[in-house]
Amino acid sequence: MSEQPPNTTSDAGAPVASDEYSLTVGAAGPVLLQDAYLIEKLAHFVRERVPDRVYHVKASGAFGYFEVTADVTQWTKAAFLSEVGKRTPMFARISSVAGEEGYADTLRDVHGFALKFYTEEGNYDMVGNNTPVFFVRDPMKFPDFIHSQERMSDTGLRSNNAQWDFWTLSPESAHQVTVLMGDRGTPRTLRNMNGYSSDTYMWENAAGEKFWVKYHFKTEQGIENFTDAEARAMVAEDLDYHRRDLWEAIARNDHPSWRLEMQIMPYEDAPNYRFNPFDITKVWPHKDYPLIPVGRMVLDRNPENFFAQVVQAGFDVANFVPGIGPSPDRMVLGRMFAYADSQRYRTGPNYAQLPVNKPINEVHNYNKDGPMRYHHNGNQPVYAPNSYGGPRADPQRYRDPSWFVESAEIMRTAYVPHKDDDDFIQPGTLYREVMSPPEQARLVENIVWHLSQGVERNIQERAVKDYWSKVDPDLGARVADGLGLGSSAR
Numbered sequence: 001m002s003e004q005p006p007n008t009t010s011d012a013g014a015p016v017a018s019d020e021y022s023l024t025v026g027a028a029g030p031v032l033l034q035d036a037y038l039i040e041k042l043a044h045f046v047r048e049r050v051p052d053r054v055y056h057v058k059a060s061g062a063f064g065y066f067e068v069t070a071d072v073t074q075w076t077k078a079a080f081l082s083e084v085g086k087r088t089p090m091f092a093r094i095s096s097v098a099g100e101e102g103y104a105d106t107l108r109d110v111h112g113f114a115l116k117f118y119t120e121e122g123n124y125d126m127v128g129n130n131t132p133v134f135f136v137r138d139p140m141k142f143p144d145f146i147h148s149q150e151r152m153s154d155t156g157l158r159s160n161n162a163q164w165d166f167w168t169l170s171p172e173s174a175h176q177v178t179v180l181m182g183d184r185g186t187p188r189t190l191r192n193m194n195g196y197s198s199d200t201y202m203w204e205n206a207a208g209e210k211f212w213v214k215y216h217f218k219t220e221q222g223i224e225n226f227t228d229a230e231a232r233a234m235v236a237e238d239l240d241y242h243r244r245d246l247w248e249a250i251a252r253n254d255h256p257s258w259r260l261e262m263q264i265m266p267y268e269d270a271p272n273y274r275f276n277p278f279d280i281t282k283v284w285p286h287k288d289y290p291l292i293p294v295g296r297m298v299l300d301r302n303p304e305n306f307f308a309q310v311v312q313a314g315f316d317v318a319n320f321v322p323g324i325g326p327s328p329d330r331m332v333l334g335r336m337f338a339y340a341d342s343q344r345y346r347t348g349p350n351y352a353q354l355p356v357n358k359p360i361n362e363v364h365n366y367n368k369d370g371p372m373r374y375h376h377n378g379n380q381p382v383y384a385p386n387s388y389g390g391p392r393a394d395p396q397r398y399r400d401p402s403w404f405v406e407s408a409e410i411m412r413t414a415y416v417p418h419k420d421d422d423d424f425i426q427p428g429t430l431y432r433e434v435m436s437p438p439e440q441a442r443l444v445e446n447i448v449w450h451l452s453q454g455v456e457r458n459i460q461e462r463a464v465k466d467y468w469s470k471v472d473p474d475l476g477a478r479v480a481d482g483l484g485l486g487s488s489a490r
């Protein structure tokens with residue numbers, strides 16, 4: 001016999017009489033203001049949304065674990081990486097960037113790869129993408145970059161013209177745009193792509209030695225991509241193809257997994273390395289810094305409630321644990337402000353108390369009150385220092401991760417270029433040495449198609465002359481031909 005379902009209640013827990021009829025004066029009379037349950041229901045309904053993330057809005061999320069597979073204690077003292085076989089629970093949010101919640105999953109886009117590790121020393125968040133590089137290298141340019149990708153203020157439409165205008169005036173974007181226009185811009189599923197920190201971070205071992213590191217999460221499902229035509233055809237078939245695929249794979253116990261491999265650079269190498277190691281538009285060639293195995297991440301549990309766990313998840317680039325820290329990468333330093341600021345705006349100052357964001361260890365500090373405060377430490381003192389046993393920060397036990405900065409004047413300026421720093425070298429190598437001839441042909445086709453969608457002639461010409469021809473003269477010529485521009489455009 002099936003159990004009797006519970007009686008509906010108000011949010012305060014009192015039983016209610018109907019989910020069908022409002023309270024009225026007779027059957028034909030007006031609805032009454034005293035129908036507190038109706039008012040609660042309508043008032044709650046119109047507040048169901050929180051402000052969206054400014055980008056990375058559409059996403060899938062899943063829980064899982066990270067397992068250490070190699071001894072990395074020579075490079076980091078992070079407790080969750082301290083022993084082979086150690087498992088740490090985690091949550092992943094994998095997103096597309098430019099579209100809104102209802103946007104089609106398979107359209108060409110970068111994909112976010114945000115990971116939260118619930119460690120015994122607090123949450124560690126690794127907020128990366130499925131590409132090893134990024135479009136800009138200074139946080140000052142980030143809002144302008146995103147504006148160029150979003151809907152325009154007059155038409156409400158996205159504009160390829162704005163995208164190419166920004167990109168071709170920002171040569172540092174050439175590497176990322178080459179990746180985006182290539183096959184990896186349209187991953188077949190979220191399970192068939194890698195994740196990267198893209199940014200450079202610091203690891204520090206128990207002896208205080210520091211290393212510069214980049215994270216690579218390699219898909220164990222293998223890389224698989226759609227062609228541009230397949231990706232666009234899928235838009236008509238299933239807008240939510242990526243979200244559905246991840247959900248269904250986990251539901252049938254086909255748990256996707258990624259191997260974590262790191263590039264690790266000794267602290268002293270940074271000043272004289274041939275590329276500026278803190279420039280996010282560059283990769284570190286593997287022959288200089290080979291990949292070192294670290295662990296494996298498995299996603300094995302779907303969320304129970306999409307809004308509570310996936311929408312309200314708050315990742316913060318500043319969430320480090322002892323043994324991991326920032327680097328002089330300007331993007332990391334800018335991002336360390338922006339993420340928590342966004343969550344304070346979207347979800348409120350107590351966002352870290354929501355179950356998906358809450359650390360597994362206890363929180364002790366002097367922050368108090370604010371809307372939706374749930375967790376508290378009873379009547380502990382509300383100020384430090386105090387004589388009444390409140391939490392104490394111990395500078396002997398915990399030090400902020402740090403590095404030496406040359407003595408220099410405070411200024412606004414570009415990074416000082418290293419020997420091989422040039423915005424076109426690495427995308428040129430990617431085109432000539434990494435892509436096969438069919439991949440090169442698809443790259444050209446994708447660029448030409450994208451540049452043909454409402455992009456003004458002068459910007460097309462700039463894209464050929466000042467951008468693709470500098471990445472590679474052959475690539476420039478092929479794009480010019482595809483656009484029907486004469487040889488003078490090259």
Ligand code: HEM
Binds near residue numbers: 112113138140315
């Ligand atoms: C200075 C440059 C950047 C700024 C100011 C910035 C800012 C932001 C902000 C405000 C959010 C929304 C956070 C929220 O409300 O939860 C966000 C989301 C995100 N950003 Fe960035 N971002 C920057 C660069 C990057 C880079 C370089 C990457 C990748 C390497 C990246 C990856 C992501 C991802 C994956 C998300 C979605 C996180 C989630 O799933 O909740 N961002 N970013």
